[in-house]
Amino acid sequence: MSNAAKNMYPSMNGESITYRVAIPPPQPFLKSLKNIIKKTLFPDDPMLRQFKNQPPARKLILALQYIFPILEWGPRYSFEFLKSDLIAGITIASLAIPQGISYAKLANLPPILGLYSSFVPPLVYAIMGSSRDLAVGTVAVASLLTASMLGREVNASENPTLYLHLAFTATFFAGVFQAALGIVRLGFIVDFLSHATIVGFMAGAATVVCLQQLKGILGLDHFTHETDIVSVMRSVFTQTHQWRWESAVLGCCFLFYLLLARFFSKKKPWLFWISAMAPLTSVILGSLLVYLTHAEKHGVQVIGHLKKGLNPPSVANLAFESSYLSTTIKTGTVTGVIALAEGIAVGRSFAMFKNYHIDGNKEMIAFGMMNIVGSCTSCYLTTGPFSRSAVNFNAGCKTAASNIVMAFTVMLTLLFLTPLFHYTPIVVLASIIIAAMLGLIDYEAAIHLWQVDKFDFFVCISAYVGVVFGSVEIGLVIAVALSLLRVLLFVARPRTLVLGNIPDTKIYRNVNQYPNTKNVPGVLILEIDAPIYFANSSYLRERLSRWIDEEEDKLKSSGESSLQYIILDMSAVGNIDTSGISMLQEFKKNIDRRGLKLALANPGEEVMKKLNKAKVIETIGQEWIFLTVGEAVGACNFMLHTFNPLPATDETDKWSNNV
Structure with missing residues (x-):
């Protein structure tokens, strides 16, 4: 100068x-590359910092605690925690049992698989998961995707065995994909599903799921395998002569009861147990009503026989050599991404409320392992659904042990109580699904998007329209494409x-x-x-x-x-x-x-x-x-x-x- x-x-x-x-x-290239990879794939984790300056034995213990968080909180577990987790676990089991049966039917799978999927995966997550509040189980959107994507290749009614094997295989690939993302630290990929994308996609999927339940509400035997609103409405109104008023009246009554229970729980948060118990009480009341009035002889469809016993092994049923391998890989990848997005978002939300940290990559590994193990034990895709996790949170859970309590409650149901579900009306399950899905249509979030960011609102509506008028996959592709386009526009302009x-x-x-x-x-x-x-x-x-x-x-x-x-x-x-x-x-x-x-x-x-x-x-x-x-x-x-x-x-x- x-x-x-x-x-x-x-x-x-x-x-x-x-x-x-x-x-x-100046910095050597390899060292610079190492720093870039470290910052990208290994974000700051409080637990990883503990490895520094530790003797080998201590590092081994910390590594095991990192992989299996139960080893970290288990030794500090107390009787006070047990009381809270026991109440929470039994409460979410009362929700998991009817929801599991309902969502399995939505996926065109045997209802018993919904109970199987609420037994083994929660145990795996309790060992490997880092969230204290996440309650593991099946979800409606993933169930709908499974039915939609596999149903295009194989008819579940005409070839149920092949369809079942493909569902197990798709679950296996979903688990492998999820675990791989976590192992190679690519959890940030899920962040490309923006908030606006998820709001529109979930609302569209919820709308489609509700429309699909018209089959159960109206007591129809045959229904379209397509998910778009045009096909569904055509299927409904071309079968008006087969509508059963008995089923429709029963469905509307139970839907009103479920929505009323949710209304009271929202008005008085301490009455959360009313909404949590409403699905199970609906199943009990509906089963008693059908049994006492013989309504199954008057157009009210029932579940039928559910066999006793725990999950049978299904390793031999994984169809790796099938001509449908590409379909199962695609189904597993798509459903795996959706399950990850929902599960991690739910886990982070409740972790924020309780002021603790969860690692998204560790959660991906936990989700992946529970789906891999689940696919080998007659389960289909599971994640951390919001409704079940909210009940777990409100019930006062302290640790992931509430999932263990839920799993053992489901185990007792599988061993002793499955015959009691014989007379459970399909229409009650349809009502349970509709009531759960209406909570996913977040119109207030859409209004907020319109007020804050018109482009985000456009992404949200595009995802919704794509799902409702196209298909779940089309809606997802449109929403992600628009989100990526916005990122590219920010970079390019x-x-x-x-x-x-x-x-x-x-x-x-x-x-x-x-x-x-x-x-x-x-x-x-x-x-x-x-x-x-x-x-x-x-x-x-x-x-x-x-x-x-x-x-x-x-x-x-x-x-x-x-x-x-x-x-x-x-x-x-x-x-x-x-x-x-x-x-x-x-x-x-x-x-x-x-x-x-x-x-x-x-x-x-x-x-x-x-x-x-x-x-x-x-x-x-x-x-x-x-x-x-x-x-x-x-x-x-x-x-x-x-x-x-x-x-x-x-x-x-x-x-x-x-x-």
């Missing part, structure tokens, strides 16, 4: 002090802002956000609000040039001082690639041809490292790279008044006094 420029930084004792932007020391000075300060802010800001005579301050990559480098070069053209035209028309300095605020530029570096070099040449001077303010570590390697710093001049916009403006004004005095005006006098 020249002596004249140095004098603009006077210290208390009159000596000049120059603060320059530091260039990071980043904002560039003109900054001005807030009066009587050295703060520079967006002139549109702060209309009272003042322009610096002879200086144009531009901010780039994103990293500079190949996708946006051409756009940024053109946009920055247009800002300069507009500024020069404005100054000419107003007769003000001519433009002489361009300051680029690079505070938000976290990184830059070779295309971005080429853009800066071309922009610098363009600036030079115009007779202007370029200054950079606050470039970050990665940016300085790459600018130094590309020798861009030498081209610009290190003396024209500053820590803050204020320092850059001070240097520009100093140079203007020292070597090229501007015509005296109130504005220039003001800047001169500040310098």
Whole structure:
């Protein structure tokens, strides 16, 4: 830096002090790559930090506790915890039993599989899961996806054995996919399902599930395998002669009872047990009503025989050599992603309420292992459903042991109580599903999206329309595609802002956000609000040039001082690639041809490292790279008044006094 420029930084004792932007020391490529991978795949985890500076024996214990969290909280388990978990476990079992049977029917699987899936997977999760509040079980959306995707290839009614084997195989692949994502630390992939996407997708899936239950409500024997609203309505209204009013009346009565129970539970949170017990009481009352009135002889369909006994092994039923292998892989992948998104979102939500941490990657491994084990023990896809987890939370669970209590309650049901479900009406199960699904249609969240971000609302509605009028897969693809498009637009078309000075300060802010800001005579301050990559480098070069053209035209028309300095605020530029570096070099040449001077303010570590390697710093001049916009403006004004005095005006006098 020249002596004249140095004098603009006077210290208390009159000596000049120059603060320059530091260039990071060079770092070996392999070490740099290792740091990038570590930051991306291994986010800061309090438990991982405990491994440092520990003896080998202690590291082994910590590793086992990391893989099996039950070893960490188990030794500290107390009788007080047991009382809370016992109440919570029995409460969620009362919800899991009827929901499990209902969702298995929704997946076109034998109802007993819903009970099997509420026995083994919760035990696996209690050992490997890190959430204290998640209650494991089957979910409606995954059940619907299973029925929809497998049903296109195999008719569950005509070939139930093959369909069952494909469901086990799809569950196995879902578990492998989930566990693999967790093992290689790719949990952030699930984050591409944005909040808006999930709201629209869940609402659309809930609508489709409710429409599918018209088969049970109306007592229809034959129904479409398609999930779109047009096909469902066509199937319903082309069979009006087969509608059974007895079934419809019974379904409406139980639906009213379930919704009324939920209403009271919402009004009085301490009455949560009313809503939790409502599905089981509906099953009991419905079964008694059918048994006493012989309603099964008058058009009311019942579940029929459920065999006693625990989960039979199903390893031999995994159809790896089947011609339907690609279908099971696709079904497992799609349902696995949806199950992960729901389970992790639910787990994080309740962890936030209780102020503890759960690792998304560990949760993925736990979900994956419980589905792999489940597929070998006659279970289909499970995750952490919101309704069951909310009941678990409200019931006062303390640890994942509530899942163990639920599993043993289901085990007793499988061993001794399954014959009691023989007379359970299908219409009651349909009512239970509809009541549960109505809670997933979050219209308040959609209204909030409209008020806050119209694009997010558009993504939400697109997902909903895609699911309802197309299929569950189409809706999901549309929503994810729109979310990715938005990310790409943010990267490819980043904002560039003109900054001005807030009066009587050295703060520079967006002139549109702060209309009272003042322009610096002879200086144009531009901010780039994103990293500079190949996708946006051409756009940024053109946009920055247009800002300069507009500024020069404005100054000419107003007769003000001519433009002489361009300051680029690079505070938000976290990184830059070779295309971005080429853009800066071309922009610098363009600036030079115009007779202007370029200054950079606050470039970050990665940016300085790459600018130094590309020798861009030498081209610009290190003396024209500053820590803050204020320092850059001070240097520009100093140079203007020292070597090229501007015509005296109130504005220039003001800047001169500040310098």
